Amino acid sequence: MRTESTGYIVAVCLRRGHHFSKTPSLSIRLLAGLGVEGDGHMGALVQHRYDRRRDHARPNLRQVHLIPSELFDELRAKGFTIQPGDLGENVTTSGIDLAALPTGTRLHLGKSAVIELTGLREPCVLMDRFHEGLKAATLDRDADDNVICKAGVMAIVVADGEVAPDDTIGVELPEGQRRPLEPV
Template sequence: MSRDAEHRFGKRPATEIRLVAGVGVEGDAHAGKTVQHRSRVAADPTRPNLRQVHLIAAELLTELAAVGFDVEPGQLGENVTTHGLDLLALPRATRLRLGAHAVVEVTGLRNPCRQIDAFRPGLLSDLVGRAPDGSVVRRAGVMAVVLAGGTVRPADPIAVRLPTGPHQALAPV
């Protein structure tokens, strides 16, 4: 669990975070009903915030360590680090129950930016690549909005509810 009231690249570890419906992580700079990411605010501050919560798989951090990048939970700006869940394979509108009460809905992929290389030179190329068909592959986690609030702690279970109907692949938000 991580949050930070300031707009910095990484977030500070926390023993728990409180999710607020329609807003995001209480006390986090990216919480809000409308966009909070600086570049998005500059473009149109009235757009809805589809990036209220950032989730990354712990397995990604392990993969990065294996190729020489020491990255701790929260350092890539994520609020929630998951275990045993293939976040990138989830369809849009998947609902995740975090702990007893909180529910988030996956809105899309995080689009990694050049700040990642300022944090760890060369890391961006391990988070963004190309599939054999030439399409861009983004591995920096997923973004979600909060549907139901609640307190979330590191060992809390995560339950997955896939959307009904045709599944839509995740795209950057």
């Protein structure tokens, strides 16, 4: 399927261990089937502490966390000061409405990395521990009163590659019937 370059990477972040925020880096390496090399959420099986306690043998659908930089602008207008990595994302993007993409969309990052979107990041209580009121600020409602999660999207890595700020992002939509992203 045809891939179009529609956005770019603003920042890349990682952090060893399980922490809410991640540290901006000059580049990150994505490893197929595992995630971000050296990151606390890297692994073929679920790494999120809460989910791992429930079922440690589930596949890791949260290998890479992406947030659009446009969310930071929206949060600034609400009085929050958020920088890349603060919300735990590995990749901060610009120019792509990530949450509007369907499940299974492939994003081509930089020269060779490819990730596949698995779902939405559901805002959690840790957001309020980071900054009071942040969880509510990343939730919204559509015209039908359905909850909209704006805390980013999750993905798995399907092709290795080095990723850095200013790299382009190509979007490859899935073939066939498309399903909207749901929380994972």
